[in-house]
Amino acid sequence: MDTGRRPGAAQLAFDELGTPLRDITFVVFDLETTGTKPGPDGITEIGAVKIRAGEVVGEFATFVNPGMPIPPQIVELTGITGAMVYDAPRIERVLPAFLEFISGAVLVAHNAAFDTGFMRAACEGHGYHWPKTAVVCTVRLARRVISRDETPSYRLSALAALFGARTTPNHRALADARATVDVLHALLERVGNLGVHTLEELLDYLPGVTAAQRRKRSLAEHLPSRPGVYLFRGPSDEVLYVGTSSDLRRRVRQYFTGSESRGRIREMVALAERVDAVECAHALEAAVRELRLIAAHRPMYNRRSKNPRHAWWVALTEEAFPRLSVVRMPRDGMLGPFRTQTDARSAADTLAGASGLRTCTQRISATAPSGTPCVLAELGRCGAPCAGLQTAEAYRPGVLAVSGLIAGTDGRPLRAAADQLARLSAAEHYEQAAQHRDQLAGLIRAVGRAHRQSALAGIPELIAAGPDGNGGWELAVIRHGRLASAGVARRGVPPMPVVEMLVASAETVLPGPGPLFGAIPEEIGILLRWLTRPGVRLVRTTQPWAEPAAVAGGWQEWLDLAASATALERVAG
Structure with a gap:
C-alpha cells in the first residue's frame, strides 16, 4: 500500500501535528535603554540573533541615538556613553531594518515584556507596525522549568552560569542576546523531555x-x-x-x-x-x-481603524478675507489629513501666525474702508491686528502663501514660522519658544505627509514589485491611492506576464474628490510604507511619482534636532 511518504521523510507523530520547534525561526533579541519606561525614544542599542534548528543563521547589532542624555547610572551599568551613540542612527531609521530582520520569526527575550514594550512604543511613536507574532519569555519559561533549588535567581547572568553559556552577559545588547540563545536552547531541551515538541505546546506550557x-x-x-x-x-x-x-x-x-x-x-x-x-x-x-x-x-474588539475616513482637514474659507478653518469633509486645496481636531487646529494656528491670516471668525466685508475696525475690535473683544484694518490687496499675499504651501510650491510660511521661533529664543521666551517649536514640527510633518499621500493618490496607475525573500516578487497594482490588485511571481516565474494578468483583472478605480482623490488616508499610508521598503521597484507608472522638494522636503534635519530637544526636555522635566 502506498502511504504517500517520501523516502527518508520522518512520519509526524500526533504530538507533532502543530509546528515542530525544529522548523521554527526564532529571533532572540535584547535592548539597552536610557530607563525603564517605554516610549518612542530611549533605546541606545539593539542586539539580535536569528536561530533555526539550533543553528545561528544571522545577527543584528547597532547603537541607537536615543534622542536624550543617558543617565549616569545607566552609563555605569552598560558602559554605553553619549559619545558612543552620538553619531548612531535614530530609532526611526533603525526600525525598518530590524522589522525586516524579525519578519516571520518567533521573538524571544529575557523579560520579554520590557523589550517588546520598548519596541512596540517605538513603532507606534514613529508610524511603524509592530508585528503580531508569538513571543517567548525565557524568564517565564525558566520559572516553569527550573526550581529554586537549582538557581537562587532567574536573572540572565545566573541562568547563563547554570547552563554554561558560551557568552557571558554584560548588559550589552548583542552579548546578552547570544547568552539568551544558549539559555533558550537549554530550556527547550528540558521542556522537550516533558513532551513539549511544537510551538503551540511551548506556548501552552507557559503560565x-x-x-x-x-x-x-x-x-x-x-x-x-x-x-x-x-x-x-x-x-x-x-x-x-x-x-x-x-x-x-x-x-x-x-x-x-x-x-x-x-x-x-x-x-x-x-x-x-x-x-x-x-x-x-x-x-x-x-x-x-x-x-x-x-x-x-466595525468589530467591537478592534480598537483602531473603525472610521478610516473620519479625518480632519485645514481649509481656507471662501470669503473676502479668508481665514483657516478646521473641517471634516475634504476638498481640493486643503491641508491634511489630521487624526484629531486638536492637531488640525494647532497646525492652522501656526500657519495663520506665520502668514498673517486672521484667526477670528467675524465676517468682514470686502468693501469695508481701509482702517475700519471689525465689529469685535469695536466692542473691545479683540485687540489683535485684523483683516478689517487693511485692504484686500494687502491681505492677499498671505492667502497666496498658504495656498502655495498646501499645493507644494511655496515654503515661505514655514520659514516665517522658523523666524518667529528664532525671535522668541533670542528674547529668552524659552517656554513659549518650545511650544512654538513643537507646533511648527507638527505642521512640517503634516505638510510632508499631505504631499506624499496626495502625490501617490494622484497617479492613475502605478505597478510595483518587492522581493519576497525567496527569489521571487510580490506585485501590487495601485490606482489613485488604492490597492487595485495583488499577486506574486515565484522564483523562476517570469514576472511580466503575471503583471499583465494582474493589470487586466485589477479593480477599476475612479478618482474621487479632495486632495486624496477619494482614497482612505490610512490605506495610502500602508501603501507608502510598502513602496519605500528596501528593494521595492517601480515596474511602470502612468505618470511620474514625484513629491514637492522645496516645501517640507528640506526640513528633516531640523525635525531631528527638534525631536532631540523635545526628548531632552522630557527627561529634564
Whole structure:
C-alpha cells in the first residue's frame, strides 16, 4: 500500500501535528535603554540573533541615538556613553531594518515584556507596525522549568552560569542576546523531555492559558498556512475581531495559548464560535484588506481603524478675507489629513501666525474702508491686528502663501514660522519658544505627509514589485491611492506576464474628490510604507511619482534636532 511518504521523510507523530520547534525561526533579541519606561525614544542599542534548528543563521547589532542624555547610572551599568551613540542612527531609521530582520520569526527575550514594550512604543511613536507574532519569555519559561533549588535567581547572568553559556552577559545588547540563545536552547531541551515538541505546546506550557482557550484551538485547524486576514465571529455570526498574519493558521492558534495575555482578547476568544479567513497574495494585500474589513464591520474588539475616513482637514474659507478653518469633509486645496481636531487646529494656528491670516471668525466685508475696525475690535473683544484694518490687496499675499504651501510650491510660511521661533529664543521666551517649536514640527510633518499621500493618490496607475525573500516578487497594482490588485511571481516565474494578468483583472478605480482623490488616508499610508521598503521597484507608472522638494522636503534635519530637544526636555522635566 502506498502511504504517500517520501523516502527518508520522518512520519509526524500526533504530538507533532502543530509546528515542530525544529522548523521554527526564532529571533532572540535584547535592548539597552536610557530607563525603564517605554516610549518612542530611549533605546541606545539593539542586539539580535536569528536561530533555526539550533543553528545561528544571522545577527543584528547597532547603537541607537536615543534622542536624550543617558543617565549616569545607566552609563555605569552598560558602559554605553553619549559619545558612543552620538553619531548612531535614530530609532526611526533603525526600525525598518530590524522589522525586516524579525519578519516571520518567533521573538524571544529575557523579560520579554520590557523589550517588546520598548519596541512596540517605538513603532507606534514613529508610524511603524509592530508585528503580531508569538513571543517567548525565557524568564517565564525558566520559572516553569527550573526550581529554586537549582538557581537562587532567574536573572540572565545566573541562568547563563547554570547552563554554561558560551557568552557571558554584560548588559550589552548583542552579548546578552547570544547568552539568551544558549539559555533558550537549554530550556527547550528540558521542556522537550516533558513532551513539549511544537510551538503551540511551548506556548501552552507557559503560565496563563485556560482550559477553555485550549478547547477552542480546533477553530484554527481548517485555516491555511498562508498570508491573509482572519475574522473571529460570535454566536450571532457577528464579526468580533479582524486581524492579519503572514501565516493564518499559526497566528490564530496563538489566541488559544498562553502567549495571549490581553484581557479583552481573551474575552473575545471566549465568545468566538467560528474563525473565517481571507487568503491574500502577500502581507501588503492582507494589511489593506484588514483595514477595509475593520471599516466595513466595525468589530467591537478592534480598537483602531473603525472610521478610516473620519479625518480632519485645514481649509481656507471662501470669503473676502479668508481665514483657516478646521473641517471634516475634504476638498481640493486643503491641508491634511489630521487624526484629531486638536492637531488640525494647532497646525492652522501656526500657519495663520506665520502668514498673517486672521484667526477670528467675524465676517468682514470686502468693501469695508481701509482702517475700519471689525465689529469685535469695536466692542473691545479683540485687540489683535485684523483683516478689517487693511485692504484686500494687502491681505492677499498671505492667502497666496498658504495656498502655495498646501499645493507644494511655496515654503515661505514655514520659514516665517522658523523666524518667529528664532525671535522668541533670542528674547529668552524659552517656554513659549518650545511650544512654538513643537507646533511648527507638527505642521512640517503634516505638510510632508499631505504631499506624499496626495502625490501617490494622484497617479492613475502605478505597478510595483518587492522581493519576497525567496527569489521571487510580490506585485501590487495601485490606482489613485488604492490597492487595485495583488499577486506574486515565484522564483523562476517570469514576472511580466503575471503583471499583465494582474493589470487586466485589477479593480477599476475612479478618482474621487479632495486632495486624496477619494482614497482612505490610512490605506495610502500602508501603501507608502510598502513602496519605500528596501528593494521595492517601480515596474511602470502612468505618470511620474514625484513629491514637492522645496516645501517640507528640506526640513528633516531640523525635525531631528527638534525631536532631540523635545526628548531632552522630557527627561529634564
